[in-house]
Amino acid sequence: MNAHSTHTPNVEQLRRRIRSFVREQIIPAEPRPGETLQPEELQRLKDAAAGEGLLSVHVSEEHGGAGVPLRDWPVLFQEAGHSPIGPAVLNIMAPDEGNMHMLSLVANEEQKERYLRPLAAGQVRSSFAMTEPHPGAGSDPNSLTSSAEFSDGQWVLNGHKRFISGAYEASFFIAMMRTPAHGDSPEGATMFFVDADNPGVRVGEPIHTVDTTIAGGHPHVYFDDCKVDSSAVIGAVGRGFEYAQVRLGPARLTHCMRWLGLARRSLDIALDRAEKREIFGDKLYRLGLAQELIAQCEIDIETSAALIEKTARKLEEDEAAGRSLSSIAKVYVSEAVYRVIDRCVQICGGDGVSDGLPLIQYLNEVRPFRIYDGSTETHKFAIARRASSRRRKEVQAGAPDQGTAALRPCDGDDSRC
Structure with missing residues (x-):
C-alpha cells in the first residue's frame, strides 16, 4: 500500500500492527469460500484483537477505541479489508461501525455508556432499521412509512x-x-433505541443474498405497538433524517475502504498466478492481454485510494461537502472494486471461478456493494442534481460563464475573434 508517509508515525505503526494481525491470525481462520465464520470463532478473534489494542480504532479513547481521526481511517480499514472477515474481527464492519460513529456524535452520555461502550468493546452487535418494503423508504428515505406516536408518556412504534x-x-x-x-x-x-428483547420488536423471515461477511443476515424486522421511553430518543425528535446523513456519509466511505482492501488482495492473488503460470511459451504476466488486465486493476485501485483519501479529509473539514463527495466515491469505488476482482478472476481462468481460490466468493461479496447504502443509479441521480444546482448558483452569482462563451457571437473587440 502506497503513500503512508502522509500519516503520523502512530497511525503508521497501527497500520503495521493491523497488517500483521490480519495476516498472522485472521487469514488462517478464514472459512472456506461459501461458508460463514461461526459466532464463537468470531468472538475468539475479537478477543484477540482487543488484547492487541486493535478493536474499534475509529471510536474515541474515552469510549474504548483508539481515537483515530477520520482522515486516517482509509489506510487502516484497507488493511483490515485484506481479509473478508477482517473488518468484523476488528469491529469496524457495517452496520456497527456506522452506528458507533453516529452515536459518538449524537447520543447523550447516558446512551453512550449503555449502548456505545459495549458496542465498541465488541460485547454486543447492533442494527440500523430504516429500509422498508416498497413503497416505503429505500433509495428515497423521504418515503418512510413506519411511524411512532407519543401516548401516555411513551413512544409507540409501528412499522415493517x-x-x-x-x-x-x-x-x-x-x-x-x-x-x-x-x-x-x-x-x-426520529431515531429510537429499541432493545432486541423488547416484546414489541420481532425479527422475521430472512432475505437470502450472495454476500456472507455481514454476520446476522439481512432479514425483515417488525415493530408492533413497540413501546419505548423518551430516554430511547436519539438526539432530538424530528431530526432523524439529519442524523442519518451524519451516519451515511462516512459509512458509505468506509465500505469503500474495506472493499478496496479486498481488491488489493485479489490483485495479489492474480499477480502470483501470473508469475507462475506459463502459456503459449511464456509467463502469463509477460503477455499483453494479461498486462492490460493488470494495468487496469492498478489504475482502478490507485484512483480509488486517492478519491477515498480526499473524501475522508473533506468529511473532516466540511461535513456537508464531504457527504456530496462520498456519493461520488461510493459510485466510483463500488464499480472499480468489482472490475478489479472480475479481472482477477479472468486472469486466473478456471481456478478463478472454482473454490480452489477465493476470488469468485470475493466477487459475490462485493457485488451487493453497488446497491447497499444507495444504488449506483440513485447516487448518480443525486450527483447530477447537485452539479446542476451548483452551476445555476454560479451563474446567478455572476461567475464567468465559460461554459457558454463559445456560443455567443463575437465582435471586433472580442479576443475570440
Missing part, C-alpha cells in the same frame, strides 16, 4: 422494515420512524 443487516445477532436496533410534531419539535423522522 426489511434488509436490516445484522438483525439476527443484534442486541439493539436504531429504528427510524416518522413522527408528528411533538412539543417544539417539527414533524419529521
Whole structure:
C-alpha cells in the first residue's frame, strides 16, 4: 500500500500492527469460500484483537477505541479489508461501525455508556432499521412509512422494515420512524433505541443474498405497538433524517475502504498466478492481454485510494461537502472494486471461478456493494442534481460563464475573434 508517509508515525505503526494481525491470525481462520465464520470463532478473534489494542480504532479513547481521526481511517480499514472477515474481527464492519460513529456524535452520555461502550468493546452487535418494503423508504428515505406516536408518556412504534443487516445477532436496533410534531419539535423522522428483547420488536423471515461477511443476515424486522421511553430518543425528535446523513456519509466511505482492501488482495492473488503460470511459451504476466488486465486493476485501485483519501479529509473539514463527495466515491469505488476482482478472476481462468481460490466468493461479496447504502443509479441521480444546482448558483452569482462563451457571437473587440 502506497503513500503512508502522509500519516503520523502512530497511525503508521497501527497500520503495521493491523497488517500483521490480519495476516498472522485472521487469514488462517478464514472459512472456506461459501461458508460463514461461526459466532464463537468470531468472538475468539475479537478477543484477540482487543488484547492487541486493535478493536474499534475509529471510536474515541474515552469510549474504548483508539481515537483515530477520520482522515486516517482509509489506510487502516484497507488493511483490515485484506481479509473478508477482517473488518468484523476488528469491529469496524457495517452496520456497527456506522452506528458507533453516529452515536459518538449524537447520543447523550447516558446512551453512550449503555449502548456505545459495549458496542465498541465488541460485547454486543447492533442494527440500523430504516429500509422498508416498497413503497416505503429505500433509495428515497423521504418515503418512510413506519411511524411512532407519543401516548401516555411513551413512544409507540409501528412499522415493517426489511434488509436490516445484522438483525439476527443484534442486541439493539436504531429504528427510524416518522413522527408528528411533538412539543417544539417539527414533524419529521426520529431515531429510537429499541432493545432486541423488547416484546414489541420481532425479527422475521430472512432475505437470502450472495454476500456472507455481514454476520446476522439481512432479514425483515417488525415493530408492533413497540413501546419505548423518551430516554430511547436519539438526539432530538424530528431530526432523524439529519442524523442519518451524519451516519451515511462516512459509512458509505468506509465500505469503500474495506472493499478496496479486498481488491488489493485479489490483485495479489492474480499477480502470483501470473508469475507462475506459463502459456503459449511464456509467463502469463509477460503477455499483453494479461498486462492490460493488470494495468487496469492498478489504475482502478490507485484512483480509488486517492478519491477515498480526499473524501475522508473533506468529511473532516466540511461535513456537508464531504457527504456530496462520498456519493461520488461510493459510485466510483463500488464499480472499480468489482472490475478489479472480475479481472482477477479472468486472469486466473478456471481456478478463478472454482473454490480452489477465493476470488469468485470475493466477487459475490462485493457485488451487493453497488446497491447497499444507495444504488449506483440513485447516487448518480443525486450527483447530477447537485452539479446542476451548483452551476445555476454560479451563474446567478455572476461567475464567468465559460461554459457558454463559445456560443455567443463575437465582435471586433472580442479576443475570440
